[in-house]
Amino acid sequence: MELEKLSPSESLDMMANGNHMSDLSPEKITLEDGYEGPGAEEAECEEFIPHKTTTKKQTQFTDFEGKTSFGMSVFNLSNAIMGSGILGLAYAMSNTGIVLFIILLVFIAILSAYSIHLLLKSAGVVGIRAYEQLGYRAFGPPGKVLAAIIITMHNIGAMSSYLFIVKYELPLVIMSFLGKTEFKGEWFLNGNYLIILVSILVILPLALMKQLGYLGYTSGFSLTCMVFFLISVIYKKYSIPCPLPFSNITSQNWTTNSSHHFDPHNEDTCQGKLFTINSQTAYTIPILAFAFVCHPEVLPIYTELRSATKKRMQNVANISIMAMFIMYLLTAVFGYLTFYGNVEAELLHTYSKVNPLDKLILCVRLAVLVAVTLTVPVVLFPIRRAVQQLLFPGKEFHWVRHIIIAICLLFVVNLLVIFVPNIRDIFGVIGATSAPSLIFILPGIFYIRIVPTEREPLNSRSKIQAACFATVGFIFMIMSLSFIIVDWVNGGGNSAGGH
Template identity: 25%
Template sequence: MVQAYHAVPVSVEYEDADNGRPTDHEGSALLGSGTSGVGIAKSEVQKEGHATLTSSVGNLANTIIGSGMLTFPRALASSGIIPGMLTCAFCGAVSAFSLYLLSTCGRHAPHRRSSFFAIATLTFPRAAVFFDAAIAIKCFGVSISYLIIIKSLLPNVVASLYHDLSSPDTNPPAWALSGRIWISLVMVVLVPLSYLRRLDSLRHTSYIALFSCAYLVLIVVLCYFRPIEGMTPPGEVHLIKFTPSFLSTFPIQVFAFTCAQNLFPIYNELKSNSQKRMNIVIGTAIGSTTLTYEIIAVFGYLTFGSHVSANIIAMYPSTSLFIAVGQLAIAILVIFSYPLQVHPCRNCLDKVFHFESANDKLDDEAVADEHVAGELTPLKHTLLTAAVVGGGFTIAYFVDNLEMVLSFVGATGSTTISFILPGLLYWKLTKDDPNKNKLLNLSALVLAGYGSLILVFCLSYNIYNVVHPAIGNGLA
């Protein structure tokens, strides 16, 4: 049996973001049977956010940017410059709209306790635990893919740097070319970062990761104006030319903006999290990443034309120290993006496991209060983090390629988190409100429908690749 929760308005005093003066904010609290609304309100008021706009933008942008940006020049090659740039901007705009809907939904949850589970409990209570399970699986899969990328990339980086910084006749030691050794060493850094409770604590690593991304942009732009010896000669360049590979590159553009799993933690931790300030965070993060993708896509495509591959950094000769450092920058970017997947995965698993615990003890008021507050006990925090990090490391250590499995996880999980849930949750919360914005309410439903179409298309495409791998690879 699912425990029912309802929204109770709570008057909360907090500092207004625009003028710095205390104002009355009409919030909501999810209350289980036997929970005191006044008690929850007082405890929540004391827990204000401390994250700045800069750190919030940095963490959200780092959640967005990943290895997918390396494929954007290939996306332009599949459709031409103009359609490729338009689809990139479209995907960014749709992602920004979905994040806006989620941020407005967050105001219906307990003060500083917004989450997919909290909002789903208000809208689709029987499905709330399944939503969190889907998010956890998706984030866990992405975290594994990051470790596999690190495992395959760092040995190449070492070989390139060793070639450039030492005698050409000498080779690096065998251990330095072992991917398994490298991910074992990297875990020394990642484990402490993964145990951090607040997303804002990862702001410094996000800044480093974004600097690494800027270095890649520098490589792509400079190598267009001053090509390096040994580069592949450019092929044809078209303003508009659709090819069959567009079917595989468009979903990559769609999923390159996935970051909704960290929207609620950022919302909860942002100081004075008014909608205006959240709009600044969302707009800046999406706008900057869209601009980054566009620059990499255009200059990468203009440099190599129709000969561009699905990994733009691999197109440049690693015999150049400038390029070798760029490969290291990509590795750093992926390394510091890993904790941003562990954080939401752990939180969602807590909701999934606590859901069962709460249902077994519906009469236990303490359990209900903990369920509302959403705090992880030190023991649960330790165990869940160890399970996520340890399980992901074990899989990545022994497996070299999870591409097919992750493609199915991405097609279902990313689409659900990024489009279907934001649209459905906002639509459900506002559909009976007499003062609702009818156009916005309808647009939210359209977003959910768009996500459903993307899900069906990507699933169908993945199944087709499994059944007809030769044809599928040809399209890609």
């Protein structure tokens, strides 16, 4: 069978079924396990399925591959990284101290970039740009199922956390616009109703896009909103006095849905700490890990990247991670130095207790709401792909299936947001389980299993590093879950902020 006679969907089917296309000549196939023939190095470095230089380039893997620009890819990946996690970073800093927080943030950012390198290297060896299919190549069907389940679990958690922001911030925005200071049971101020409306009117239409690349425009706008949020946080550091005037701290019943006690006379009111260890420190690493996870989106974005190479995609990842690192660091530092020990798990809620009718904070709330709402469709794409890989492997694109999966996913996420009471539980549990799996464990073990021993023996430095990387993930998962469970048992789960 000649490569030129294969349709894009047939090529994808062959990959999905584990077909190595062994009947193709070395010049026409991507680098396979153990293949060291002529042109292997060039094939790996340049593209997954090389084409004859005298023929028109073939569409690879998907009908819309290679149409998304470098800039749009950066916007999409940055938007996948940035999300509701940014609202919990000042709280994380209050429970670690400034220096320890910066050390952990640098550590997680570097490891995230390295794990993407491992993913791209593994994908380059076997010519697959689907996380689930990497699992299939590494461990067979169990690996495929495991990867799909972890991606689904993490991204549903991420979507839930975004909608938590909508649930608790949108009513406050509407109340501010209407000049209200109390919630008297109006249906249009009920967060549960509002998330359903937002899901139907905004998220669902964007989630029905056939191509992830189209969301680059909304991702760019979403990032612009978060830059405005950052600028406002910096400005408020110099406009909110410390200690906070007691008369400015409101106690309306609509601001008391957090169990965090806002104390203007807290001993930490105006004192920043460099190092802090307490019962809530256990949540810091999961929150940071959660804030940097973008790995389920990496391979779909890679698939659609124009002139895709591993180096080009790694550059997309590095730029995205660096940009989000700067935003995270500045937000955490200035948010923490504004409220110190009084900062809550959701930063915007802290501002509302100082002045609920502040026009700037109202605009910031609106910007954050827009940003997280526009992020949900980007995060939904990998879940839908995982579901399709599990239930409909090798099937061609079908609009009915595409739409039904999106509707079902949004339905499940809405139920979670309505019935789960605390956003910190989402950050903590998801960050402690699926986040280390996606950042550390799966990229490490996939790399060890997929890269052939003929090229890199098990005792090679690269594979030893990958093994250590996966081990760090297991240790991180066990420690984080242990700390969180101990905190719950001791009653700490009800003592700290969040929604």
